[in-house]
Amino acid sequence: MNRSHEDAIDDELRAYLGVRAEELAREMLRMHDATDRLARRSRAPRDRRARSLAMIAATVAGAALITVAVVGGRPDGEDGQRRVGSPSSTVEAIARVVGIYRSVEPLRGTMCVAVSLEPEAATTDLWWWGAGKTGCDSRTSDVIRTLAFRDVVGGPRGEVVKVSYLVDLMTGEQERIEFTIGSAPAGAPLPALITDRGSQRELVMIRTGDVEPPFRPVD
């Protein structure tokens, strides 16, 4: 590693530490808010019953709404096309790839990615971890969760599903990361193309129920 390369990495690291320190400080503020709320709740036992009842009512109402959304969003639902607002072939393609998919191989150095594909969600999760001894089905690091705002769902004729995520930058701009996912029979591995700042990489993604694979450090 030559001197200028070392300096470049140090610069990236310094920029990252500044951003990370602010992120952690904000996280602490959010925790304080939550802790205050919990403390207030424990100080008001008489209110607790009423709040619990309200919470139960809200949960029941929420469950009803979720059921409506899932039934309404199903491709074989009566108005599935209208809700998604895309050609029916796209709706079917999306329906086939609903769930959490992870890369089989690392995509950058040792980095693995998983993405949640839901047909109508405005936000979604991306998960990242360092590949473990056996690849992306194990890990050497914590799993990092990134919430992203999804702004495009669709693709030509249902052959491909393009999902584009926008992440807010510190500068006020937004960064786009894009997955172009080919359709495949339910449960089969999906060919995918990931684009980030103009670079592209082909990946194979498989369905997974667990975004926290076992910790298996590399020897």
Added chain:
Amino acid sequence: MRRVALLISHERDSDLAEFVEEHYERLIRLAALVCNDASEAQEAVQNGLERAWRKRSQLRAQESTRSWVDRIVVREAIRCGERRRSWIQRLAPRGDEAPETVTGGLGVAGTAALRLAYASLLPRHRAVVALHHYAGYSVAETAAALQLPKETVRSRLRSARMRMREHLEEPIG
């Protein structure tokens, strides 16, 4: 004589209180970078400041309050992985519900790679990186703060850089 010592002690108390008031947020950020975790950082700072307060008589006149308190807090933060979080901290949201920020030229995947590389460092290595690259300590000052040989500090900085390079160098395409 006793009166003088008492006066010095009062001065030291008020200096320390003033220092904490002024530097609390910086200490929180520094500890958070070492722990790489907000809730553990808070505990580390609390424990560190408590320890500093108890040991305030050991603060030598020629030593800067900043490096003395930083050293105690960072050492406490290095132990962060060993502490168990209290139930209330476990109940509180961890903050991963907010959109992540991305550093300048790296893109989303690049920033995630950097996060992974940083998270994979041991807390004692993160302490060296945070003091040198974030708090602006020189290699010699970092070595003094952590009571390590300068060569160990250089070697930890090199090893952190290598880890970053492993994660960053391979382009997506």
